[in-house]
Amino acid sequence: xxxxxxxxxxxxxxxxxxxxxxxxxxxxxxxxxxxxxxxxxxxxxxxxxxxxxxxxxxxxxxxxxxxxxxxxxxxxxxxxxxxxxxxxxxxxxxxxxxxxxxxxxxxxxxxxxxxxxxxxxxxxxxxxxxxxxxxxxxxxxxxxxxxxxxxxxxxxxxxxxxxxxxxxxxxxxxxxxxxxxxxxxxxxxxxxxxxxxxxxxxxxxxxxxxxxxxxxxxxxxxxxxxxxxxxxxxxxxxxxxxxxxxxxxxxxxxxxxxxxxxxxxxxxxxxxxxxxxxxxxxxxxxxxxxxxx
Numbered sequence: 369x370x371x372x373x374x375x376x377x378x379x380x381x382x383x384x385x386x387x388x389x390x391x392x393x394x395x396x397x398x399x400x401x402x403x404x405x406x407x408x409x410x411x412x413x414x415x416x417x418x419x420x421x422x423x424x425x426x427x428x429x430x431x432x433x434x435x436x437x438x439x440x441x442x443x444x445x446x447x448x449x450x451x452x453x454x455x456x457x458x459x460x461x462x463x464x465x466x467x468x469x470x471x472x473x474x475x476x477x478x479x480x481x482x483x484x485x486x487x488x489x490x491x492x493x494x495x496x497x498x499x500x501x502x503x504x505x506x507x508x509x510x511x512x513x514x515x516x517x518x519x520x521x522x523x524x525x526x527x528x529x530x531x532x533x534x535x536x537x538x539x540x541x542x543x544x545x546x547x548x549x550x551x552x553x554x555x556x557x558x559x560x561x562x563x564x565x566x567x568x569x570x571x572x573x574x575x576x577x578x579x580x581x582x583x584x585x586x587x588x589x590x591x592x593x594x595x596x597x598x599x600x601x602x603x604x605x606x607x608x609x610x611x612x613x614x615x616x617x618x619x620x621x622x623x624x625x626x627x628x629x630x631x632x633x634x635x636x637x638x639x640x641x642x643x644x645x646x647x648x649x650x651x652x653x654x655x656x657x658x659x660x661x
Contacts, residue, residue, distance in 0.1 A: 434452070435450065435590070437449055437450040437513060447513055447515055447517065448514035449512065451478075451510070452467065452510045453507070453510075454467060454468055455484075456553060457483040459553075462484070462503045462505070465552055465557065468482040468507065472495070472614065477525040477615050480495075480496070480497050480498075484502075496526070497594055497613055497615060498611060498613075499594075499596060499597065499610075500610065500612055506597045507594050507595055509615060510591070511618060512589065513589050513620070515622065515626060516587040516589050516623045517588070517591075517621060519540075521619045522593060522615060522617060522618050523577075524580075526613060531572050531574065533607060533611075534571045534596075534612070535603070535607075536596065537569075537592075537597045538567055538568075538593050539557075539561050539566040539601075540592075541561065542560065542588070555599050558597075558600045564584060568606060571613065578613070591618075
């Protein structure tokens with residue numbers, strides 16, 4: 369058996385798969401205030417040679433809307449990741465969760481253009497991840513990971529208002545069956561999410577350098593990140609219906625025991641093995657000493 373420790377990783381939201389590639393971790397979170405994950409590995413869309421298309425087959429915004437990260441060519445520290453967009457734009461009451469279109473990320477980060485916004489609800493922030501509009505649809509991005517992870521936080525390069533008025537909601541799903549069913553509301557989906565896997569958090573920062581630290585403690589393969597949605601996690605003094613932002617990055621930690629940690633010290637390493645042998649020898653000596661009494 370091997371023993372591992374938890375490692376924090378930072379993934380910029382531009383998970384580009386226009387051409388097969390394994391992402392290279394370059395630097396940690398450099399937004400003032402996110403000290404808890406400053407040492408995280410980073411996949412930076414601004415340094416990419418593949419343009420700005422997330423999950424894009426042609427690099428020009430034609431997206432593969434797959435929640436399965438297995439075939440994703442985006443790999444960060446051994447973890448494959450895919451990104452899809454969702455919003456409650458279906459059904460006669462406009463409350464059924466349906467797929468949406470990813471927008472950007474361009475220079476201002478990743479947004480969402482949902483189906484209402486593509487037809488009749490053309491409000492001023494329709495390309496953002498938002499909960500605005502005539503029918504107040506709640507946009508959320510789904511990050512699908514090839515193994516269970518814990519979210520650490522997010523960074524944003526654009527907000528549609530002062531940071532004090534903007535909030536983000538996250539939720540870890542057990543699977544994507546309800547999300548992709550075409551018959552579930554956000555309320556239906558939220559009802560099966562445990563408390564350790566959901567939360568709503570404020571956004572801080574200024575001048576295009578914004579961040580939010582998440583305190584969720586659970587691990588999941590499927591994480592929703594979107595505009596404040598009190599159905600998942602209500603917070604006093606958080607306003608709803610005026611949240612809009614563009615996502616730059618997501619920080620995550622691998623679960624303890626992950627086989628994809630580059631800095632593992634397995635139990636058969638010299639130092640660990642020596643400690644185990646010493647402990648075993650002491651236990652044998654202790655048993656013999658008791659027998660002689």
